[in-house]
Amino acid sequence: MRPEMTAIAPGTLPKASPRGSAARARMLRGLLPALSLALVLIAIAWLNPRAISYFGFNLMLNLAIPIALATIAQMFVIAGNELDLSIGTFVGFVGCVTATWLRDAPLIGILVLIGSIGVYALLGALIHLRNLPSIVVTLGMSFVWQGLAILILPKPGGKAPDWLLSIMSFKPPYVPFPILAALLIAAVVHFGLMRTSYGVILRGSGGNAAALRRAGWSLLKTKIVLFALTGLFGVLSGMALIGITTSADANIGNGYTLLSIAGVILGGGEFVGGRVSPIGAVIGALTLALAASPLLTFMHIPPDWQVAANGAILIIVLAARVLISRRER
């Protein structure tokens, strides 16, 4: 995560390989997340054909939207060679704010949520200026968010604002809402991070920080922007989650930290080097959401083995990704 690691990063980029094979490798890498998603979908269709329908996709994928948003949030920090171990509890904190203040006193709720994005931006500045390991800072922050969430909502409860409930239960014609939302998230972030010039700078801060600095770009600013974007998508994730569950619990997002990291990696991202893919990350999140729950439920595994089987599915899916990336090198 630190500069000495950043310095190594450029070396891991494809080197002397001819243009054509590099492009092919990149394409394979880009197709891999989609391939694993297709595989999981085929397995589900085979196990339970009823699930492959408008109604089925709605049910199976609506909880994947908050996971996809949290994965995008994690992707931004990973693009800057950092990790965010607090995203899960942050989502829980946002959920508690959403189910209480955002409903009862919308102005305070909005201010608190914007303020929390500000805190994320400050964290980015702190990590850059003091040269702190982000794992330590965000691990500490995870307890802060959890504590705040329990303060706001000591017992599970609260209720999502009505407008949020109606957004999340929106039923467009033909295409289920979760799929539409996933396409939208992927398209917006892909355009912003991969197609704009400042997006290149943001990814460059993870790829080759030294070169960026020499070219006169502020690394402080890129870090602040990356962390603020993480905060923004964390807020969206928490709100989406509460829009689906209708009510909050201080521990509701705890599982998202590891899911989001796994989603980024499954989607073709790398921990270092600013190599991330927004489209891949969204697909990775969908794959994880489908592989972990529907696939498992439909397989009828004896209860004693279900927990282990869940872990095994994740390992298989991630291992397939590692195998193919290794061949690429």
Place this chain on the structure above:
Amino acid sequence: MKKLLVLSAFAAMLASGTALADTSGKKIAFSNNYAGNSWRQAMLDSYAIVTKKAVDDKIVAAADVFTTADKEVPTQAAQVQNLILQGYDAIVINAASPDALNGAIKQACDAGIVVVSFDGTVTEPCAYRVVVDFKDMGKQEVEQMAKFQPKGGNLLEIRGLAGTSIDEAIHAGILEGVAAHPEFKIVGSVTGDWDQTTAQKAVATILPSLPDVVGVVDQGGDGYGAAQAFAAAGKPRPTIIMGNRQDELKWWKEQKEKDGYKTWSASIAPGVSTLAFWVAQQVLDGRKDIPHDLLVPYLAFTQDDFEAALPKIKEGGVATHEYTQEDAIAAIKANIK
């Protein structure tokens, strides 16, 4: 013709009374959020025994168990949604959160699925709740204490996991009991988290600052730890209410054999999962008169019958009771009033 009508009416009556034929094609799923302690293991064991028999007897077509890998709410919400897709007719659920699963529970109800929650109940109005009368259990603890300590005296209270509805209910019951028995006075209160080790530490810490204590009122899973703490401090052994755990009943037996020690034991039976199963079956059977909130009794042992139960409990386990269809019908009847 008239005879036929009477006959068919009679047949209909019979069918609705026995419930055997009507649910034979129905599938009931059990959504469970955690399996990692002795209570939950006993809950799953009881459920497996009863449902296997129910499936063999063709009372229901299937009764599958699904446990989530983590204790997280979203995981269980997703699980419930998948059970809807699987086409189950009813879902029995021990929920990770009383409120945060309501979205998924509502989707299940909207899809025409019967949802019965127990232990970890849900607040969504469309679901059924099988609730153990914990408040009465707390009150009964003091009532029993009054029998063993007729002169009254100082009590020590051990609380359960803070912030849970169960802890609140038992505590409220104990306060009510003390109000009805002014000869008792609660002189100290510690948090035991329903765990022997935690309770032992907490009791050992507070003991030196307490006057003489005649009794300990607690919530189960903490009685043996309290006994150890009193013994270690060299204090006289008070009347400690037990909570149906194997180590607690074993200790009670040892004390009884030594000097006729008397106490009482009560807790929620893990087998309440089977009661929830039968309630789901009854709803599927077409009964419309079942209240959505069902208060059911807790499992208690007295001086006379605890020794008979002890050998049946696994080492480190907790006493349970597998409910029958008749038990469920009786419990429903008691709640209709």
